[in-house]
Amino acid sequence: HTFMKKHNLIEDIHIVQQKRRKIFEEIIKEGIVPMQGFTQLIKLLTQKNIKIGLASNRRYEHIILILEQLNIKEHFWAIVGPSEKRKHKPAPDIYLDTAKELKVSPQDCIVIEDSETGILSAHSAGMKIIAVPNPYTNHHDFSKADKIVSSLSDINLSLLQNL
Numbered sequence: 001h002t003f004m005k006k007h008n009l010i011e012d013i014h015i016v017q018q019k020r021r022k023i024f025e026e027i028i029k030e031g032i033v034p035m036q037g038f039t040q041l042i043k044l045l046t047q048k049n050i051k052i053g054l055a056s057n058r059r060y061e062h063i064i065l066i067l068e069q070l071n072i073k074e075h076f077w078a079i080v081g082p083s084e085k086r087k088h089k090p091a092p093d094i095y096l097d098t099a100k101e102l103k104v105s106p107q108d109c110i111v112i113e114d115s116e117t118g119i120l121s122a123h124s125a126g127m128k129i130i131a132v133p134n135p136y137t138n139h140h141d142f143s144k145a146d147k148i149v150s151s152l153s154d155i156n157l158s159l160l161q162n163l
Helices: 001-004 012-029 038-047 060-069 093-102 116-124 157-162
Strands: 053-055 078-080 111-112 128-132
Touching: 012 060, 053 093, 060 078, 078 093, 093 116, 111 116, 116 128
Parallel strands: 053 078, 111 128
Antiparallel strands: none
């Protein structure tokens, strides 16, 4: 509630959160653009019949909205969002649950992450990690990642096989 005090907001926190969600949903519906290399990477993994899972702390409804907006939802074998039964990243829970849904061992998973908490989560789960820093996270600590790339375009089959 520090945010509320800092900006002199007197509305109930839940009302502010609802308004924020609605604005976020409107932005998504207006059109979003995937990260450079994203579409090509999804196509490559799909062509090679590699299982793709998504593990995000973002609201499940927003995850689905984004995937539908990008027209790629059908490429994901598992989509795992937040749950009251599961600890958030950096705890490994969400990645372990995603591996379970994919029916693969955590050691056989490669996680693509853009944040320090996500990397810590995947590392704790015993998974291999490719870090793709973005303008909001390039100051994060990526030392636990197995590989750091500047763009999703840098990820190819050879890189994945040699991790």
